[in-house]
Structures are given as structure tokens and as C-alpha cells.
Amino acid sequence: xxxxxxxxxxxxxxxxxxxxxxxxxxxxxxxxxxxxxxxxxxxxxxxxxxxxxxxxxxxxxxxxxxxxxxxxxxxxxxxxxxxxxxxxxxxxxxxxxxxxxxxxxxxxxxxxxxxxxxxxxxxxxxxxxxxxxxxxxxxxxxxxxxxxxxxxxxxxxxxxxxxxxxxxxxxxxxxxxxxxxxxxxxxxxxxxxxxxxxxxxxxxxxxxxxxxxxxxxxxxxxxxxxxxxxxxxxxxxxxxxxxxxxxxxxxxxxxxxxxxxxxxxxxxxxxxxxxxxxxxxxxxxxxxxxxxxxxxxxxxxx
Amino acid sequence: xxxxxxxxxxxxxxxxxxxxxxxxxxxxxxxxxxxxxxxxxxxxxxxxxxxxxxxxxxxxxxxxxxxxxxxxxxxxxxxxxxxxxxxxxxxxxxxxxxxx
Numbered sequence: 001x002x003x004x005x006x007x008x009x010x011x012x013x014x015x016x017x018x019x020x021x022x023x024x025x026x027x028x029x030x031x032x033x034x035x036x037x038x039x040x041x042x043x044x045x046x047x048x049x050x051x052x053x054x055x056x057x058x059x060x061x062x063x064x065x066x067x068x069x070x071x072x073x074x075x076x077x078x079x080x081x082x083x084x085x086x087x088x089x090x091x092x093x094x095x096x097x098x099x100x101x102x103x104x105x106x107x108x109x110x111x112x113x114x115x116x117x118x119x120x121x122x123x124x125x126x127x128x129x130x131x132x133x134x135x136x137x138x139x140x141x142x143x144x145x146x147x148x149x150x151x152x153x154x155x156x157x158x159x160x161x162x163x164x165x166x167x168x169x170x171x172x173x174x175x176x177x178x179x180x181x182x183x184x185x186x187x188x189x190x191x192x193x194x195x196x197x198x199x200x201x202x203x204x205x206x207x208x209x210x211x212x213x214x215x216x217x218x219x220x221x222x223x224x225x226x227x228x229x230x231x232x233x234x235x236x237x238x239x240x241x242x243x244x245x246x247x248x249x250x251x252x253x254x255x256x257x258x259x260x261x262x263x264x265x266x267x268x269x270x271x272x273x274x275x276x277x278x279x280x281x282x283x284x285x286x287x288x289x290x291x292x293x294x295x296x297x298x299x300x301x302x
Numbered sequence: 303x304x305x306x307x308x309x310x311x312x313x314x315x316x317x318x319x320x321x322x323x324x325x326x327x328x329x330x331x332x333x334x335x336x337x338x339x340x341x342x343x344x345x346x347x348x349x350x351x352x353x354x355x356x357x358x359x360x361x362x363x364x365x366x367x368x369x370x371x372x373x374x375x376x377x378x379x380x381x382x383x384x385x386x387x388x389x390x391x392x393x394x395x396x397x398x399x400x401x402x
Contacts, residue, residue, distance in 0.1 A: 248329035251322075252342050262338045266320055269333040269340065273322045 004047035012039045014054070019061070021052035025161065025172040025220050027112065029104060030058035033096075035078065038064050041097040044196060045175045045209055048217040060107035064100055066093065082107045094199045098207045101177050105158050108172070109259040115170065116162040116271045117259040122155035122169050123147045125301045128227025128280070129169040131160050133257045139234035139287070142182040145210045146294045149189050154216040155224075159259070163223060164267055167274035173212045173220035180205030185290060226275055228300055229254070229282040232293075240292040243284045250282035311388055312358035314398045319355065321348065334396065341394060346379075347387050354397055361388060 003022060006014070014020045019032035020042065031038070060082065067077030067090050076093035079086060080103040087106045091099050109117055120133035121144035130152075132140045144157040155161075155169060157176040162169060178186055178195070183206055187195045194211045201207045229250050230242075245253075251272055255261045261268040276282070281300070287293040313319065320333040323345075330348030332341040343351065346368075353359060353367055365384050369376060391397045 246327045246329060247324045248327050248331055248342060251331055252340065255340055265338065266333060266335050269320055269322070269331075273331070276324075 001051045018054045021056045023050045027059045030061045033064040062103045118160040119257040120160040121157045122160045123152040124224045129224040131229045145186045154212045168223040170223045171220045173216045176210035178208045183208045225278045233286045238288045241286045245282040247276040310358040
């Protein structure tokens with residue numbers, strides 16, 4: 001059964017009562033929420049995701065609920081709870097869908113230590129994965145969205161999930177979270193209707209989610225070896241520029257961008273080394289023009 | 303013989319190291335499980351560290367061994383360069399001095 005086979009009423013009821021169990025990549029997530037906008041988000045962005053029976057053991061549990069007391073009515077807020085922790089400050093209620101994504105990311109990076117996890121976007125084409133690793137504000141979600149619109153298979157826009165056994169990249173296939181000016185940039189190229197409405201967010205200049213393609217979801221059990229490791233850096237006004245990087249230097253950058261490299265000890269070291277063994281090339285990549293950037297990344301993969 | 307020439311170098315007590323390098327690159331990655339640190343070393347420093355993992359050696363012995371292994375002439379690898387490398391590895395707490 002998939003989420004779209006549930007009526008809106010059933011979705012709302014499940015979310016309110018026992019929670020909705022969905023599978024995203026290798027994880028089973030139980031989501032509970034009395035908020036209708038969370039039900040709508042799941043209907044809109046997770047329609048093709050597998051829905052699991054009530055009572056299924058979940059790898060992670062997430063609750064999104066309304067702010068308490070006056071915060072239900074005055075500047076309403078939404079709160080995210082993962083397991084028994086509240087990892088973020090309450091957010092404006094309109095950001096509840098984004099809070100769901102941030103909460104799921106938080107849960108994965110804090111709980112799934114049977115993977116090596118690196119801060120980065122991952123996409124696949126012709127059987128090889130492109131790992132775009134960078135910290136926040138470097139444009140990796142924008143690049144991931146633009147490549148998704150060009151037919152690349154989306155693994156994740158935020159977390160590169162690396163399997164310890166063979167260093168293959170594992171898909172999550174969840175929606176991309178776009179912020180600020182990149183939303184309209186991507187929306188202009190979107191002929192498939194993947195970009196959702198923009199939600200006001202004064203801090204980030206607006207937020208919009210991008211639906212993963214049906215192919216990304218239907219093939220979310222298929223991992224891929226890395227083909228290229230790219231460290232993007234969005235620099236306003238900069239010419240498109242790429243510089244090959246030694247694998248040992250790429251290793252240090254990836255370790256630095258990892259959520260749990262240190263925690264995994266020698267296994268983390270060996271997993272990352274094996275990942276880079278598979279890579280055909282590693283690059284530093286500076287850009288400001290999205291079209292040029294995408295052309296170069298596509299050229300890399302062809 | 304002076305005290306200095308009797309001084310030997312070895313991996314620091316309790317240190318076990320994992321090495322990784324790509325053939326065409328001038329770097330060696332060294333992972334130290336006890337501290338969780340990953341070090342990026344040049345090839346020569348990696349070679350020195352590797353030699354000291356086999357057995358404690360004086361600087362002279364390391365130097366002789368390096369010259370034999372690499373085929374470098376003595377003037378291409380001056381002793382003061384080796385001394386500097388040993389000092390850097392000591393600072394990283396990867397090696398320590400012991401009396402022979």
C-alpha cells in the first residue's frame with residue numbers, strides 16, 4: 001500500500017491516533033500529528049511512498065504538534081518532537097511541513113549510526129552517484145533540485161547515507177527543501193509541477209519543498225557506487241570554476257562534513273577510504289550561474 | 303656515543319595506527335583510533351611513521367633506512383629535514399622518544 005491509496009480522512013485519522021508508518025529509503029518512520037497541514041504534506045509530497053501497517057516497528061518516531069497555550073492562536077507555532085527530544089525551537093505554524101523534513105533529517109543523523117553520514121546532496125545517473133558535499137548555504141539543495149528536474153535520480157538533498165559494508169550510497173528519496181531566491185529559480189524550470197508553494201519565512205526568505213520524482217521513490221531501494229565527489233561553493237558573481245582535488249584532501253573534507261565519522265572510529269575511516277576508491281574524480285567547484293553549473297555537472301556524468 | 307644519538311623513536315605508548323594512501327597522490331592518511339584523529343601527512347612523513355611502527359629506531363637508523371628504501375642521496379634528504387619530521391610527528395603525539 002502507498003500513501004496515495006489512503007483517503008485524506010484516513011490519513012488524518014492515522015496521524016492523530018497511532019501515527020502513520022512510512023518507509024523512506026531504508027528507514028521506517030512513524031509520524032504523529034494532529035495538524036491538517038502535515039496530513040496535506042504527506043498527501044502531496046509522499047504520495048508514492050510505501051505505507052506500512054499500524055504497529056510496525058519504526059526506526060524513528062516523530063511528532064509535530066501545535067504550540068501550547070496562547071501559541072495556538074497568537075502567532076501560532078508548530079513544535080517537532082523526535083523520540084523524547086525537541087531538537088528545534090518552535091517554528092511559525094506555516095513551517096510545519098518544513099519542520100517535518102528537518103525533524104526527519106535530525107532523526108536520521110542522530111539515530112542511524114549503522115551508516116556513515118555526510119552532509120551532502122546525492123543524485124544518480126547511469127548507475128553512478130554524484131555526491132555534492134558542503135555545509136549549509138553552499139547551494140547543494142538548489143543543485144539537487146535542478147538536477148532532479150533534468151532527470152537525475154534523487155537520493156537526498158541533505159544527507160549522504162553511506163553503507164558500511166560496501167561504501168555504496170543509499171537513497172532516502174525525500175523531498176528537497178529550497179530556501180530564499182533559489183525557489184523561483186527552480187520553479188521557472190519546473191515543467192513537472194514538482195515544486196510546491198512557497199511558505200513565508202522571514203529568516204530564510206521563504207521555503208518550498210520539491211517532490212521527488214516517481215522514479216526516485218520507486219527505486220529507493222537501489223543504492224549506487226559514488227562516481228564523483230564535488231564540493232560546491234555558491235559565490236555571487238563568480239565564474240564557473242572547477243579544480244580537481246586529491247582523494248586524500250577530499251577525504252579530509254568529507255570527514256569534516258560528516259555527522260558521525262568520529263563516532264564510527266576505524267570503521268568510519270575504512271568506509272570513507274573505500275568510498276573514495278570508487279570515485280572517478282573529486283573536485284572543488286565554485287559557481288554563481290545555475291545553468292552553467294548544471295551543464296558542467298551533466299558533462300561530468302556523460 | 304652521545305645521549306642524543308642513543309635516543310630512539312617509536313610510536314607513542316598505546317598508539318595503533320591505520321594508514322591509507324592513493325598511489326598517484328603525495329599524501330598519506332593516518333587514523334589514530336584512540337583519539338579519533340585523522341592526520342594528513344606527506345609521503346615522507348608517512349614513511350617515517352611506518353618505519354617506527356616496526357621497531358624503535360634512532361634518527362640515524364631511520365635516515366639510513368629511508369635512504370635505502372627511497373634511493374635518495376644523502377644530500378637530497380638532509381638529516382635536519384628528518385629531525386623536523388620527527389618533531390612534527392611528536393607534536394601530533396604519534397611518536398615518542400625512548401632511551402636506547
